[in-house]
Amino acid sequence: MLSMKAKYALKxxxxxxxxxxxxxxxxxxxxxxxxxxxxxxxxxxxxxxSNVIDSKRGAAGGVKLARAPKDISIGDVIRLMDGPIxxxxxxxxxxxxxxxxCPDEAACRLRQxxxxxxxxxxxxxxxxxxxxxxxxxxxxxxxxxxxxxxG
Amino acid sequence: MLSMKAKYALKxxxxxxxxxxxxxxxxxxxxxxxxxxxxxxxxxxxxxxSNVIDSKRGAAGGVKLARAPKDISIGDVIRLMDGPIxxxxxxxxxxxxxxxxCPDEAACRLRQxxxxxxxxxxxxxxxxxxxxxxxxxxxxxxxxxxxxxxG
DNA sequence: CATAATTCCTACTTATCCTATAGGAATAAA
DNA sequence: TTTATTCCTATAGGATAAGTAGGAATTATG
Ligand code: FES
Ligand code: FES
Numbered sequence: 001m002l003s004m005k006a007k008y009a010l011k012x013x014x015x016x017x018x019x020x021x022x023x024x025x026x027x028x029x030x031x032x033x034x035x036x037x038x039x040x041x042x043x044x045x046x047x048x049x050s051n052v053i054d055s056k057r058g059a060a061g062g063v064k065l066a067r068a069p070k071d072i073s074i075g076d077v078i079r080l081m082d083g084p085i086x087x088x089x090x091x092x093x094x095x096x097x098x099x100x101x102c103p104d105e106a107a108c109r110l111r112q113x114x115x116x117x118x119x120x121x122x123x124x125x126x127x128x129x130x131x132x133x134x135x136x137x138x139x140x141x142x143x144x145x146x147x148x149x150x151g
Numbered sequence: 152m153l154s155m156k157a158k159y160a161l162k163x164x165x166x167x168x169x170x171x172x173x174x175x176x177x178x179x180x181x182x183x184x185x186x187x188x189x190x191x192x193x194x195x196x197x198x199x200x201s202n203v204i205d206s207k208r209g210a211a212g213g214v215k216l217a218r219a220p221k222d223i224s225i226g227d228v229i230r231l232m233d234g235p236i237x238x239x240x241x242x243x244x245x246x247x248x249x250x251x252x253c254p255d256e257a258a259c260r261l262r263q264x265x266x267x268x269x270x271x272x273x274x275x276x277x278x279x280x281x282x283x284x285x286x287x288x289x290x291x292x293x294x295x296x297x298x299x300x301x302g
Numbered sequence: 303c304a305t306a307a308t309t310c311c312t313a314c315t316t317a318t319c320c321t322a323t324a325g326g327a328a329t330a331a332a
Numbered sequence: 333t334t335t336a337t338t339c340c341t342a343t344a345g346g347a348t349a350a351g352t353a354g355g356a357a358t359t360a361t362g
Contacts, residue, residue: 002238004350010261011252025308034252039351045310058359059307074264078238087153087229101162101185109284110161113225113275120271124264133260155321176337190322196339209330210336 006081008035009043013077014133016053017069023062043081050080069134075125085125086118093118157232159186160194164228165284167204168220174213194232201231220285226276236276237269244269 011033016024026044030037044063047053054066065072075085079094089097090105091114102108162184167175177195181188195214198204205217216223226236230245240248241256242265253259 057309060360061308113279117272117275120275121268124268124271128264208338211331212337
């Protein structure tokens with residue numbers, strides 16, 4: 001399960017993705033997406049430090065995406081908030097760590113299963129981006145490339 | 152990430168799956184798989200209560216699988232130990248729960264992505280079983296059906 | 303310049319979960 | 333009766349989750 005932090009981050013970024021060039025105040029986002037204000041503030045600070053959003057202080061300040069929605073993958077947001085997507089450290093590609101308890105990693109069958117699982121889920125999460133979260137209903141113009149390729 | 156509990160459970164069950172009809176002492180499993188003894192004991196108690204293993208007390212006691220290895224999926228073990236596999240409660244099939252903060256679930260784009268992710272990962276974890284964890288190296292006789300189908 | 307709006311920073315809290323560990327009771331085999 | 337083993341209850345320290353509070357710094361605007 002994702003943490004609330006990751007979920008709120010995705011919802012807030014999805015909100016921003018609907019008007020990528022407009023700056024929105026945190027309070028407005030919090031209200032629109034039902035996110036506790038102070039909590040969202042902390043989350044957005046983290047996203048700013050990771051260069052996902054760009055913020056501006058003072059009156060008429062606010063936040064907006066630092067890049068185009070389609071260039072921010074859902075997988076990356078989750079990794080920033082919750083850490084690796086893989087189910088075991090030894091199955092993570094972006095943040096691999098050996099398992100203390102497995103003497104022979106190459107022979108570990110559990111690892112193989114978990115690598116397969118991690119590939120399957122990362123396939124989905126790294127292909128989808130904030131652009132996919134932006135619209136309310138799936139419009140033809142918003143379909144992903146792979147769909148267009150078939151036509 | 153899986154908890155240590157889930158990981159240990161899978162390793163211990165994988166150990167038992169190598170000789171499904173033999174009873175093994177907990178201490179022996181703990182040593183073989185580098186799992187803290189008392190922790191493993193607690194884990195196995197839970198697995199017994201869920202009818203995954205069958206145990207026997209006293210001298211020459213021990214534990215063994217309650218069913219054939221191929222009838223215990225990895226996904227089920229993870230669900231027992233760590234809860235739902237889905238990344239959001241609203242995307243879980245086995246343990247669905249509505250999201251408090253989303254006013255309109257049907258219009259929620261995040262949910263759609265997470266349902267796709269959950270399908271992708273459950274596809275892997277529910278198809279693989281303890282039988283896949285049983286052997287040290289992938290022998291031809293142990294290949295999964297999908298592989299054989301190609302031949 | 304004064305004011306209002308807004309993000310930024312530091313610190314704190316409260317509850318829950320994770321990862322175990324300890325000690326002994328119950329059971330069964332030899 | 334002894335020994336080996338699981339079963340049960342209780343505990344515990346540390347980390348993480350999910351916020352909350354208060355004020356400092358910055359900026360637009362009149
Ligand atoms: S190497 Fe990670 S589970 Fe075996
Ligand atoms: S309904 Fe669950 S995230 Fe929107």
